[in-house]
Amino acid sequence: MPKSLIVVGTLIAVVAVVTGGAMWWQYASTTEMPVEVDTASQQQEQPPLPKSTTLLLTTDDSDNTDGALETDVSILDRELSELKKDSDSIDQQMSAQ
Amino acid sequence: MNVKNIFSLFLVFAILASAAAAIAQTNVGDTPVTSQNPQTSALEILKQKSETEIAQKLNKINEFLVRINLLKKISGAQKGAIQQELQSLAGTLDALRTKIIADTDLATLKKDALEIPKSSRIYLLIMPQAAIISFSDRALSIAEAMEKISEKLYTRINAITDDEIKSSAQENLTIFDTKISDAKTKAQSAVEIIIGLKPDGGNQTILKANNAALKSARAKIKEADADLRSARNAAGEILKALKARSEIKVQPQGNGQSTAPQN
Structure with a gap:
């Protein structure tokens, strides 16, 4: 060899x-x-954000009849319902922490 | 072991190693990029994943930018601060998306994809901030509307002549006003807590402080929410009292007395 x-x-x-x-x-x-591209924020589908407030009471601020007050309070109820969505949105954002 | 055996061993080793190199070269290197190529497939998967994640984040950021632009009760400076943070993050993510789309090799793409979690650290701070500010703005708007309702209720309650009904309504009006005031204070406080927070940049101490601040602001928000709902309930009680009073009709009584609507 x-x-x-x-x-x-x-x-x-x-x-x-x-x-x-x-x-x-x-x-x-x-x-x-x-x-690892994925993060906690991608794991859950987040609902759309609540709309901006459009809170307007009865057109006449001095109208304090029962009807006007009831209308005002029903508007408050609607906005408080939107506020609940805002609160849920914070929970959603913070759950990704 | 003689020389012949050593040579044979080397030869077998060489053949095996060459085969390994040949197999490996069918997957990487200068081979044409085709959809069957594992590297190309990995590139496409990672690219798609990264793009999807960035797009989701950008959509959410844009939603908040629209919402924050419409806020009415938050100061211009506070709005400007959060808008700037959101726009900066959107710019970073958009540039990253452009770079990822242009990436042609997996190693670079992987490096770029690793930037997404880094931006997520900022995202996970800014998005709750934006949500808290949005909540506070709505809470302050509701509180302002309640203050207007309070004035109307005050006038109506003052006109009540029945002392018992009047006293009860006044108590509820006090609760109404107090809860509105408390809600405003807490909503504003929540914004002040979170507005100055800065991304942690990987610093655990800052991260802990940021998380604690967000939790504290969240607690304020929950309290403000509860206050507004308590105020709403108090208003409901006042309305019930006012309505009950106005529903008292003139009714013929056996003794000739009648109960007339008051005021």
Whole structure:
């Protein structure tokens, strides 16, 4: 067996091992998906934001009849209902903390 | 071991290693990008995921920007501060989305995708801030409307001649006014608590302080909400008293007396 043949064979083996190892390392690192893109905010569908307030009482501020007062209070009820949605929205935002 | 055996071992090793390299090269490197290529597939999946997440965040930010622009009871400085934070975050996310769309290699894309959780840290602070400010603005608007109703109720109650009904209505009006005032104080306090908060930037101490502030503001908000509902209930009691009084009709009595509507 010529000595030069052994040297050439050894060189081929070393080069092939290094190349193969490098290739496998690159393949493994690119096919795995370690990046965690998702966050808590994406895990739950959030409802749309409540609309901005449009609170207006009866047109006449001095109208204090029973009818006007009842209308005013029913408007308050509607806005308090929207306020509940605002409150829920805060809970939604903070649950992602 | 003789020289021949050593050479044979090297040869087998070389063949195996070359095969490994050949297999690996079919998946990475200079091979053409096709939809079957695992790297391309991973690139597309990650790109789509990142884009979806950024789009969701941008939609939410834009919703809040519209809402905050319409706030009436929050000071211009406070509105401006939160708008600036939201716009800055939207700009960051938009630039990141543009970069991610343009990414052509997985390594760069992964690096860019990792920026999304970083922006999420800011998002998770700003969004509750915006929600608290929006709540406070509505609560203050409701309180202001209640104050107008209080004036109307005051006039009506003063005209009541039945002392018992009047006293009860006055008590409820006091509750009404007190709860309105408390709600306003708490709603304003909630805004003041959260308006100066800055993103933690990974600093655990700041993160804890921010979370504590948000929780404190949230507690104020809940109290303000409860106060407004108590005020509403008090107004309901006053209205009931006023209505009951006006419904007392003149009715013929056996002794010739009658009960007339009061006032």
